[in-house]
Amino acid sequence: MPQQAWSAKRERQYKDIKKSELDRGRSEKRAEEIAAATVNKTRAEHGETNAEHGETKSSTSSGSGSKRGGQRAQGSGKTRDELYDEARRRNIDGRSKMNKQELANALGRS
Structure with missing residues (x-):
């Protein structure tokens, strides 16, 4: 199916x-599907697709879904883990039970 x-x-x-x-x-059919999908994903990640033919660069090249969503969700530009690490450095109490928004608020980033 090349x-x-x-x-x-x-x-x-x-x-x-x-x-x-x-x-x-x-x-045979499933092997062809997996191979084609893998090659197309790799092409998209390396910018080898052609937008004129309906192919576009996929979201797979911009990082993991959880990281992309985490960065967009609250607009802070940092993941929950990054905020947690900063809270730990600043010795903020209760940080282990805080969600991303609470950590951002505690760090004064809201």
Whole structure:
């Protein structure tokens, strides 16, 4: 199921992944699906997709979902763990039971 838009490197990657999936006992169809999805994801992460053909850079390249959501959710730009570490450095009481917003408030970042 290799695509015309794929480079020779991506063709090899597809074949290698497909073979690996077949060796693991997957069906031919499922192995092809996994290989194609993996290659397309890698292409998107490396900016190899072409927006003219309806392909766009996926959100997978911008980090893990929890980190992206955490950074956007409260607008502080820091994750809960980063805020917690700062609260620990400042010795803020009750920090272990605080959520992200409470930590931001305690640090004066709200």
